[in-house]
Amino acid sequence: MVLMAAGGATRPASVKDVAAAAGVSVGTVSNVLNRPERVSGRTRAKVQQAMRELGFVRNESARQLRAGHSRVLAYVMLDATNPFFTDVARGIEDVAEAADLAVFICNSDQRAERERSYLTRLKEQRVQGVLITPVDADDPALDDLARHGTPVVIVDRTVVGGRCCSVAVDDVLGGRLAADHLLDLGHERIAYIGGPERIGQVRDRREGAGHALASAGRPRDDLVVVETEALTVAEGRGAGARIAGMARRTRPTAAVCANDLLALGLLQECVSLGISVPDDLAIVGYDDIDFAAAAAVPLTSVRQPRRQLGRTAAELLIDEATNPYHRHQQVLFTPELVARATTRQR
Amino acid sequence: MVLMAAGGATRPASVKDVAAAAGVSVGTVSNVLNRPERVSGRTRAKVQQAMRELGFVRNESARQLRAGHSRVLAYVMLDATNPFFTDVARGIEDVAEAADLAVFICNSDQRAERERSYLTRLKEQRVQGVLITPVDADDPALDDLARHGTPVVIVDRTVVGGRCCSVAVDDVLGGRLAADHLLDLGHERIAYIGGPERIGQVRDRREGAGHALASAGRPRDDLVVVETEALTVAEGRGAGARIAGMARRTRPTAAVCANDLLALGLLQECVSLGISVPDDLAIVGYDDIDFAAAAAVPLTSVRQPRRQLGRTAAELLIDEATNPYHRHQQVLFTPELVARATTRQR
């Protein structure tokens, strides 16, 4: 028979209630939960029966208070609507699930103030550790966390000075792969579309593209930089309009975009202006999000091991939280070019 | 002067430590935190100074334990990679932020077992309430939560019997809007692409499309149902191949898709098979995700008030958690058709 609080207004049953119902002490109930082998079969059954009847659910706050730390790890993501970060999150969840940790996902939405408010909350929650793609990697709030003894792993940004672990992808190499691919196909004037300048990724990928041109013996001017306000589809369209407005003779024949959203916007603008892709303009994106392959002209893009990024980050975090001999590491993954229909031999 | 634990291995400072450092009792420290007006200016300054020196951070677990409930609300989303749900999440965050509640975002990834594991975790955490787009709206685990006194709001599904609040969009009307639009443009044979059948949305939207045809006096056969295995881009491509394979005379001239991912896949397959959109095949999607407008041929789609959905859901949840006179409500929003380039007058 199941006895359940009728109105639902009563407070949840505690170990004390269970103990009273089963006619044992609280210590025994606790043992049933945590070291069942120490309790005789008869008593164990009685206690478990009482738990079922009362609908007992462990109180995690009390456990945490006792333990001094929680069984939760947090990922503060930069932009929940960007598929790149949701894939990273899945990698994190893979590892956390295996380690029986819950993942608290927070979305800073690119706002430093929101990010700081979340970090405060997480400190208060005494989370086991924080994975974060920060708005600003130099924010002192991050050092502050680390100083408090909370493990921190920076995701998708490299961190200078080895103050904590970080996991990222080699963006300079990625930019180089994109530009090399276009050079191999016979392009000469190549545009680089991205911005704003303060984003590390934007700079690194451009630098990589520049290296590729230099290695091929091209003058610096062969990389036409088109700066955008953000890494969004709308900005990509704007860049498309600007390129379309250039004189035919100086107009680039190919474009490397700092991410796929820009590339998709650019592609869309080209289609609507009657610029043929890839014949009039070849396009390489960056991130290889699912929608890249799904675009009307499937997008050539630089793929990053997103899920692996998340997995490794979570593993480093757990190591830092549990292994006293932990050493900070900077892990750098290698990107890979995925050629599709927006690029073709000239 | 700032005295900070050196190694970081010491336990964080507690109110007791602060009290000792400031030469007052713990009660006074607590008052400084929660009712500063009760404490004299001198004492308050002394305590705050001590907090700064020790790097004191409130322990949320202990607060929760005392309070009996947390200041967190959770959203269990069906699929973190679907932009629809991330937009709903933003709406929830808007409201939660204003109410000074944190949002715990969990991704069930369409797996019932994972969903259940999260619900257990959330019960253990004594969250204030749970917002959920369930894998299966009839899962007894949901009733179980409600019976435990945890407020539950179902998002993007209507719930029968008024056992809890729910917030959804009128899918029958949405399906009707899509089909009416195509009929207005002069189409006769219309395909409905969606599946699997067990998803309520898939059924409702098809039903709405059927109503539209019936109202226009068309025979039932004018709605060609193409069933898919899932609501993904890949399945959309498959549906495109099937439509392309139909005899010209019986092939539909327009398609209503159960969501935008299917529509984008269909669009992509058409482009690659040389079927002109919208001339050979007009396409209407559903959800109006950002990528819909960004497709190479911008997609006509049925827009749902996603963010508003999240906001209202969170408001209902907070009402249930705080207002003793709360009554369960089923809120139904009205969708809206956004005409773009994949549909045009014949």
Next chain:
DNA sequence: GTCCGCTCTTAAAACGTGACAGCACACGGA
């Protein structure tokens, strides 16, 4: 001098769990 009223501060208890020392009892060997 006594007492009241006021402001500010304190001590103690409570929340639910887990850890630990210790108690009761049964059993086997001397």
Next chain:
DNA sequence: TCCGTGTGCTGTCACGTTTTAAGAGCGGAC
């Protein structure tokens, strides 16, 4: 009969916070 040895269970304390009733100190009114 007594001791030693387990086994199985109990009682109590600690974790960090908030809350409440009570106390200290002090100025002013009678």
